[in-house]
Amino acid sequence: MGGEVTNCDVLVIGAGPGGGNAALQSSRRGLSTILIEDHSEIGTPVHCGECISEIACQNLELNLPEEVISKRVHGIRVIFPDGTEKCLTEEGYVLEKHLFERWIAEEAVNAGAELHLGHKLQSMERVENDSFGGWLCDGKGDKFPIHAKVVIDASGVAAVSSKLVKLESDAPLNPKGKVVAGMQYELTNVPTDGYLDFYIWPSYAEKGYLWMIPKCDGRANVGLVTEDRPRAKKALDEFIEETHFKDLEQVLPPWKEKGSPAFGGTIPISGPFQNTHHDGLMLVGDAAGFTSPLFEGGSHLALKSAVYAAETAAAAISEGDLSSERMSEYSRLWKAEFPPYDKILRGKNALFDLTDEEMSLMGSCFPDEMSDMGASGKAMVGIRLLLRRPGLYLKRIVPAMLAFGYSRAKYYGW
Numbered sequence: 001m002g003g004e005v006t007n008c009d010v011l012v013i014g015a016g017p018g019g020g021n022a023a024l025q026s027s028r029r030g031l032s033t034i035l036i037e038d039h040s041e042i043g044t045p046v047h048c049g050e051c052i053s054e055i056a057c058q059n060l061e062l063n064l065p066e067e068v069i070s071k072r073v074h075g076i077r078v079i080f081p082d083g084t085e086k087c088l089t090e091e092g093y094v095l096e097k098h099l100f101e102r103w104i105a106e107e108a109v110n111a112g113a114e115l116h117l118g119h120k121l122q123s124m125e126r127v128e129n130d131s132f133g134g135w136l137c138d139g140k141g142d143k144f145p146i147h148a149k150v151v152i153d154a155s156g157v158a159a160v161s162s163k164l165v166k167l168e169s170d171a172p173l174n175p176k177g178k179v180v181a182g183m184q185y186e187l188t189n190v191p192t193d194g195y196l197d198f199y200i201w202p203s204y205a206e207k208g209y210l211w212m213i214p215k216c217d218g219r220a221n222v223g224l225v226t227e228d229r230p231r232a233k234k235a236l237d238e239f240i241e242e243t244h245f246k247d248l249e250q251v252l253p254p255w256k257e258k259g260s261p262a263f264g265g266t267i268p269i270s271g272p273f274q275n276t277h278h279d280g281l282m283l284v285g286d287a288a289g290f291t292s293p294l295f296e297g298g299s300h301l302a303l304k305s306a307v308y309a310a311e312t313a314a315a316a317i318s319e320g321d322l323s324s325e326r327m328s329e330y331s332r333l334w335k336a337e338f339p340p341y342d343k344i345l346r347g348k349n350a351l352f353d354l355t356d357e358e359m360s361l362m363g364s365c366f367p368d369e370m371s372d373m374g375a376s377g378k379a380m381v382g383i384r385l386l387l388r389r390p391g392l393y394l395k396r397i398v399p400a401m402l403a404f405g406y407s408r409a410k411y412y413g414w
């Protein structure tokens with residue numbers, strides 16, 4: 001480590017949605033904030049289907065500028081293996097996600113944050129005075145070393161701090177979680193009525209799903225997430241070849257100048273980490289394992305967890321208490337707000353225990369519009385299923401049905 005130490009209240013690692021918002025919220029609370037991003041520009045390569053609900057925008061008080069919106073959409077259409085279609089209508093947006101992330105980072109800078117691109121965190125050392133005094137962070141980039149009272153780790157699936165920081169027992173802050181592969185192409189001239197089409201077709205996407213997410217000018221992201229990582233690209237190619245997407249042109253997305261048209265990334269699916277805070281440290285977004293279990297949306301959760309982290313940092317710094325106990329307020333806040341991961345995961349597992357035929361039967365018992373089912377609607381679905389296939393109850397069909405409900409925007413599904 002060499003060079004002069006840069007001091008700040010809050011160092012945010014990673015300028016994705018979680019990091020951008022953590023920096024924005026910290027700056028708005030009067031904290032001196034540094035936002036660092038490993039890449040030389042924000043938001044690329046895009047690793048997202050790019051959709052976010054109107055409910056998420058309201059919940060986060062995001063007033064999206066027109067240039068980050070690619071298309072306004074009406075909700076999600078779930079397509080079961082036999083082609084049965086059911087809608088979950090709730091308004092939302094398909095973004096130009098890289099522009100959205102740049103906009104949030106710009107808002108953070110306008111609110112007073114410093115942004116440093118091409119800066120990669122590689123080490124964190126505790127600073128001990130009479131008590132814990134923050135983290136001395138080092139890495140690639142000329143602003144390092146940086147002494148921060150609080151570090152907000154928004155490094156996505158890399159979850160960098162959880163690898164750098166050891167607990168007393170020398171165990172890592174969090175054990176390595178499981179991830180799934182997500183991959184997509186941009187296609188053109190894709191027909192759409194303004195819904196996101198989600199295909200639950202396990203023969204292509206094992207324990208995952210495929211999507212058509214419409215964008216402006218006939219563009220669309222067509223992709224999948226699957227637990228069968230080695231087969232992800234082949235399965236997506238087969239899906240396109242064997243469906244109405246077959247003859248549509250694949251293009252490079254606007255942010256990509258050359259190379260393969262496929263783009264994507266990995267998504268954590270082990271659920272929230274056991275520890276999402278430590279002395280002067282909080283993990284937000286994918287770095288904390290926050291993704292919605294069934295359709296794997298993570299932006300809403302990343303953006304909201306960032307608000308809680310900034311709130312906690314501001315209170316802790318003003319009280320001069322950076323201890324893990326003080327930071328535990330952050331974990332308490334997200335646990336009180338985010339939906340029960342285990343319950344939704346049980347539903348997802350129950351869903352994927354069904355055969356294609358059973359899944360389709362379940363789908364056919366749902367009303368055409370699933371968003372306003374209510375208790376009586378759910379009971380009707382149960383009765384229809386009971387009449388048609390009583391044995392399905394033994395396969396935990398009820399949690400499987402509830403997993404769809406929990407994928408709605410108000411439960412941070414998107």
Ligand SMILES: Cc1cc2nc3c(=O)[nH]c(=O)nc-3n(C[C@H](O)[C@H](O)[C@H](O)COP(=O)(O)OP(=O)(O)OC[C@H]3O[C@@H](n4cnc5c(N)ncnc54)[C@H](O)[C@@H]3O)c2cc1C
Pocket residue numbers: 013014015016017018019036037038039043047048049050051052119120121122154155156157158160181182183184223263264265266267284285286287290291296297298299300302414
């Ligand atoms: C194919 C695919 C489709 C998806 N579709 C959707 C969708 O439609 N809607 C939705 O809500 N979610 C979707 N998701 C999930 C969503 O993209 C993530 O949940 C969301 O981006 C998480 O935001 P984040 O800020 O936590 O992390 P990220 O967006 O991953 O940002 C992390 C940032 O940290 C930087 N970084 C990493 N390590 C370091 C380091 N050591 N130093 C400095 N910087 C570092 C990275 O370069 C990156 O910019 C999808 C994911 C995939 C893979």
